[in-house]
Amino acid sequence: xxxxxxxxxxxxxxxxxxxxxxxxxxxxxxxxxxxxxxxxxxxxxxxxxxxxxxxxxxxxxxxxxxxxxxxxxxxxxxxxxxxxxxxxxxxxxxxxxxxxxxxxxxxxxxxxxxxxxxxxxxxxxxxxxxxxxxxxxxxxxxxxxxxxxxxxxxxxxxxxxxxxxxxxxxxxxxxxxxxxxxxxxxxxxxxxxxxxxxxxxxxxxxxxxxxxxxxxxxxxxxxxxxxxxxxxxxxxxxxxxxxxxxxxxxxxxxxxxxxxxxxxxxxxxxxxxxxxxxxxxxxxxxxxxxxxxxxxxxxxxxxxxxxxxxxxxxxxxxxxxxxxxxxxxxxxxxxxxxxxxxxxxxxxxxxxxxxxxxxxxxxxxxxxxxxxxxxxxxxxxxxxxxxxxxxxxxxxxxxxxxxxxxxxxxxxxxxxxxxxxxxxxxxxxxxxxxxxxxxxxxxxxxx
Numbered sequence: 001x002x003x004x005x006x007x008x009x010x011x012x013x014x015x016x017x018x019x020x021x022x023x024x025x026x027x028x029x030x031x032x033x034x035x036x037x038x039x040x041x042x043x044x045x046x047x048x049x050x051x052x053x054x055x056x057x058x059x060x061x062x063x064x065x066x067x068x069x070x071x072x073x074x075x076x077x078x079x080x081x082x083x084x085x086x087x088x089x090x091x092x093x094x095x096x097x098x099x100x101x102x103x104x105x106x107x108x109x110x111x112x113x114x115x116x117x118x119x120x121x122x123x124x125x126x127x128x129x130x131x132x133x134x135x136x137x138x139x140x141x142x143x144x145x146x147x148x149x150x151x152x153x154x155x156x157x158x159x160x161x162x163x164x165x166x167x168x169x170x171x172x173x174x175x176x177x178x179x180x181x182x183x184x185x186x187x188x189x190x191x192x193x194x195x196x197x198x199x200x201x202x203x204x205x206x207x208x209x210x211x212x213x214x215x216x217x218x219x220x221x222x223x224x225x226x227x228x229x230x231x232x233x234x235x236x237x238x239x240x241x242x243x244x245x246x247x248x249x250x251x252x253x254x255x256x257x258x259x260x261x262x263x264x265x266x267x268x269x270x271x272x273x274x275x276x277x278x279x280x281x282x283x284x285x286x287x288x289x290x291x292x293x294x295x296x297x298x299x300x301x302x303x304x305x306x307x308x309x310x311x312x313x314x315x316x317x318x319x320x321x322x323x324x325x326x327x328x329x330x331x332x333x334x335x336x337x338x339x340x341x342x343x344x345x346x347x348x349x350x351x352x353x354x355x356x357x358x359x360x361x362x363x364x365x366x367x368x369x370x371x372x373x374x375x376x377x378x379x380x381x382x383x384x385x386x387x388x389x390x391x392x393x394x395x396x397x398x399x400x401x402x403x404x405x406x407x408x409x410x411x412x413x414x415x416x417x418x419x420x421x422x423x424x425x426x427x428x429x430x431x432x433x434x435x436x437x438x439x440x441x442x443x444x445x446x447x
Contacts, residue, residue: 156375156422276342316351
């Protein structure tokens with residue numbers, strides 16, 4: 001029931017303050033415990049680790065927890081020295097970085113232990129801001145300063161909650177109400193007609209040949225047994241791919257090349273090198289953009305069309321690698337299309353699309369764009385909000401101005417579907433040019 005969802009969201013909002021207060025109190029307790037036992041536990045463990053295998057306790061600790069050996073401890077100590085001048089919050093980011101090495105995490109823990117007095121002070125100040133001043137934002141600024149990975153994740157989580165409450169759930173509720181009567185009438189008609197019911201329950205004539213499927217699996221397994229290095233390669237690729245669940249930007253995919261020409265508070269300006277794309281329409285001007293079912297279905301169909309082209313459904317049966325990001329393009333007439341980046345190796349000799357596929361191939365020239373990043377879901381409403389935010393920021397900064405009609409823009413979606421929503425990287429892009437400063441001639445001197 002949609003009303004239950006709204007109720008739960010409101011309950012979570014009310015519980016948020018007390019939860020943060022409890023977390024702050026518990027954090028103070030834990031840090032106080034570390035501080036009070038620092039000389040007997042934290043400091044001793046740090047010294048034991050630093051001494052390496054020369055110390056018996058360190059040997060047991062290293063064996064149990066797979067700590068690095070002597071040669072690696074010097075590098076860990078060097079990393080601690082390198083980060084000693086950074087705020088402890090940025091050092092703590094290494095603990096939630098999926099790509100951080102064990103060496104980097106150990107260095108972060110050692111650094112935090114050495115600076116536990118600073119950690120304790122900030123935790124105390126944050127707890128006071130929550131409990132005494134009832135100021136959650138101030139506590140966030142203390143514990144998670146702007147620019148830290150932890151702050152990005154917290155802000156992203158809040159954006160996802162807002163999208164669910166103000167955008168996604170209301171749209172689903174509206175769509176469900178408008179479509180409910182038609183769906184119910186169709187269901188009643190089908191149930192009341194035995195022939196239609198039997199037809200809808202018929203098994204598809206395209207039966208799966210189990211024997212053929214088993215034989216194919218056996219052949220593939222036998223081939224892998226002859227090449228054990230291929231098994232290792234596949235396992236490593238699966239492990240690396242699974243990490244994209246926690247990555248804001250995926251790895252292992254080719255992306256367009258660009259350099260950042262300028263940075264503002266809300267956006268950055270990029271200079272892209274030329275690259276090629278394949279596009280297919282997702283919505284024409286006549287289709288209503290307010291129907292979430294139509295939008296979702298059109299986007300899914302477009303994605304499958306472009307993915308099939310890359311994976312070999314083209315005139316040359318050429319298989320190409322997947323790329324990032326996926327681009328959603330809107331023009332001034334209100335039409336929209338989806339685009340995939342073509343791999344560099346395919347840009348020179350691009351295979352033609354298969355007959356019947358509505359795919360076009362384009363070569364984009366070098367261009368300068370203003371880019372604003374936002375987390376969560378790239379819904380129609382969220383895109384409109386972020387576009388207005390970008391345009392307002394451009395106007396306020398006054399250094400760059402849109403080149404063409406502001407109805408023309410692109411949305412870049414970087415992540416696979418399984419990435420955690422609050423970690424998703426979406427970007428809205430508008431072509432811009434630098435504002436030319438007006439040179440005012442000095443008046444002639446009066447004699």
